[in-house]
Amino acid sequence: MDPNRSYRHFCAMARSLELIGERWSLLVVRDLLLGPRRFSDLADSLGGITPTRLTERLRHLQAVGIVERDRRPGRREVWYRLTDAGQDLGPVVDALTLWGIRHARPAVRPDETVRAQHVLNGTKVWLDSRRIRPRKGATWVWHFPGEAYTLRYDGASWRLTRGDAQADADVVVRTTPPAWARFLATPTSGRRLPGTGIHLSGMRSAQAEFAAAFGSSLPPG
Amino acid sequence: MDPNRSYRHFCAMARSLELIGERWSLLVVRDLLLGPRRFSDLADSLGGITPTRLTERLRHLQAVGIVERDRRPGRREVWYRLTDAGQDLGPVVDALTLWGIRHARPAVRPDETVRAQHVLNGTKVWLDSRRIRPRKGATWVWHFPGEAYTLRYDGASWRLTRGDAQADADVVVRTTPPAWARFLATPTSGRRLPGTGIHLSGMRSAQAEFAAAFGSSLPPG
DNA sequence: CTGGATCCATGATGATACTG
DNA sequence: CAGTATCATCATGGATCCAG
Numbered sequence A, B: 001m002d003p004n005r006s007y008r009h010f011c012a013m014a015r016s017l018e019l020i021g022e023r024w025s026l027l028v029v030r031d032l033l034l035g036p037r038r039f040s041d042l043a044d045s046l047g048g049i050t051p052t053r054l055t056e057r058l059r060h061l062q063a064v065g066i067v068e069r070d071r072r073p074g075r076r077e078v079w080y081r082l083t084d085a086g087q088d089l090g091p092v093v094d095a096l097t098l099w100g101i102r103h104a105r106p107a108v109r110p111d112e113t114v115r116a117q118h119v120l121n122g123t124k125v126w127l128d129s130r131r132i133r134p135r136k137g138a139t140w141v142w143h144f145p146g147e148a149y150t151l152r153y154d155g156a157s158w159r160l161t162r163g164d165a166q167a168d169a170d171v172v173v174r175t176t177p178p179a180w181a182r183f184l185a186t187p188t189s190g191r192r193l194p195g196t197g198i199h200l201s202g203m204r205s206a207q208a209e210f211a212a213a214f215g216s217s218l219p220p221g
Numbered sequence C: 001c002t003g004g005a006t007c008c009a010t011g012a013t014g015a016t017a018c019t020g
Numbered sequence D: 001c002a003g004t005a006t007c008a009t010c011a012t013g014g015a016t017c018c019a020g
Helices: A012-020 A025-032 A039-045 A051-063 A090-103 A116-129 A177-185 A204-213 B012-020 B025-032 B039-045 B051-063 B090-103 B116-129 B177-185 B204-213
Strands: A067-070 A079-082 A139-144 A147-153 A158-162 A171-174 A199-202 B067-070 B079-082 B139-144 B147-153 B158-162 B171-174 B199-202
Touching: A012 A025, A012 B025, A012 B090, A012 B116, A025 A039, A025 A051, A025 A067, A025 A079, A025 A090, A025 A116, A025 B012, A039 A051, A051 A067, A090 A116, A090 B012, A090 B090, A116 A139, A116 A147, A116 A158, A116 A177, A116 B012, A171 A204, A199 A204, B012 B025, B025 B039, B025 B051, B025 B067, B025 B079, B025 B090, B025 B116, B039 B051, B051 B067, B090 B116, B116 B139, B116 B147, B116 B158, B116 B177, B171 B204, B199 B204
Parallel strands: A139 A171, B139 B171
Antiparallel strands: A067 A079, A139 A147, A147 A158, A171 A199, B067 B079, B139 B147, B147 B158, B171 B199
């Protein structure tokens, strides 16, 4: 088992792919980008990966300095998190995400699992690519059953975090991962907000700005 | 042989990786980013790939709309080039290249082939990441034995093209791929220009700007 | 329940040789 | 020049089991 098979090119991209080019590796990084996760969190959000494979990938990512393993004394769980080098893979994930949005037909397939984090990362990359630029600090919160995510515009780009921004949300979206996924997969011309399984709250002007960002408009009244 | 094995995630990045995540695929794209190449050009610049694998990757990239195959009537050669979707993978290649420069120890290994295109793409990404911003239109040309490459600053980022920019070069670098690779792999504090196997020409002020961009300075006189 | 390990079948890749 | 053919090896998935 030598996942480090070299391409033998003097090429920085080839070097990167020698470290994170195997199947699943970048998906593990993607799922750690918003913060530490346990083995079983990863196994769940990665869907089809087998425990063997996940163990192997985590060990390898740890060996090359992308992932750190954190076991607190007295605690049974093991938390995995990204090192600084791992966090620096964010732009790689975003570039692949943007290309996928543009060229890889992002319709929801019937047999797919839909995770909130993945859908919202797509939302973030899409907003960045569309140059959606509200006032600095604008904050939109998605409430899904059991979890919440926040997108905040920092004046230059959008930032995705896990959890609820509490009081300072301009818009709160209540929906489910599949409902929001279907909305994103709809061409802008066919989008309606609020829509099936999507409920908005917040000041009307903020809701209108939100809807406009996604190519929709609010119904009158 | 099903290179489209789905991850079954509703995730744009996973979609992308289903199309270009297999070994060699992104390296083929990388080598086509500067223009069409023949099968044997690719086999050469990709070094270790076997003909079977290269054929398979090209067919697959063609099937998913990233590569086009072009055979002129009466000609034996087949030219491969990127579609627009393929060209859009440029940011993915650049993001991986930048990560590799920062985190994947880009020293030249003894058994590696060093291709001018790969080294200069690293040079381009490095200049972009360092925010090296000369006047708009600034043009630096590298002359290697048998081939030439041009880097030009367009006011926002650096552009790499194959071939000589002819008369409007501000600086011309005469060197070899390994010599320039060793220069790039040297920490900025240890770089010297001109250096071993690296010869500069152009107005002295332009040469000084060039050297400064790479963290070096010119010797007095 | 968390975090694995093991076994086996199959898919993906590499090495080498050869062809129109 | 642009591939095929054949065979060996490596990587991955599926299923099952196990220790703390």
